[in-house]
Amino acid sequence: MASQEELVRRTHISELSIQLPFLGKIWLIGGHSPEKQIKQARKRLAKEPNNVRRRLGLALLLTEAGQNKEAVLEWTKAHLELPFDDDVRDDHALSQENAYAHYTFGIILHNTGAVKEAIQEWNRASEMDQYGIGQLAREKMEAAKNLGASD
Secondary structure, eight states, X not given: OOOHHHHHHHSHHHHHHHHOGGGOGGGGOOSOOHHHHXXXXXXXXXXXXXXXXXXXXXXXXXXXXXXXXHHXXXXXXXXXXXXOGGGSTTOHHHHHHHHHHHHHHHHHHHHTTOHHHHHHHHHHHHHHOSSTHHHHHHHHHHHHHHTTTTO
């Protein structure tokens, strides 16, 4: 049985495939190597280079494959397309996009060992979206805190 720490690291992609089907078929393909999933994500992104969700999805795949520098680069490109957090609080769709960006960055930070900073990003995500991504972010924060990361 996987430890709680391992579950924090590994579960986000399967959660997203269930909770956020708008990311596309790539998240529903089982049994493929991370390299193949990354290749497919890049192909889809090439067709829609300004698609923030696809770019954030690629960032998740990259960080899961241990390619954290590339993940940060893709996250940064996506984040530059988004409006400032304070400008979207009354727009549910944009608020969800920004929440997803904070959630994704939290995972990247967590995978690089910056757990306290990851918790801060997940907290931002949970403040912006009370359901969906916000719920996933709260679960990640709680799991990380239970491991003693917030001390």
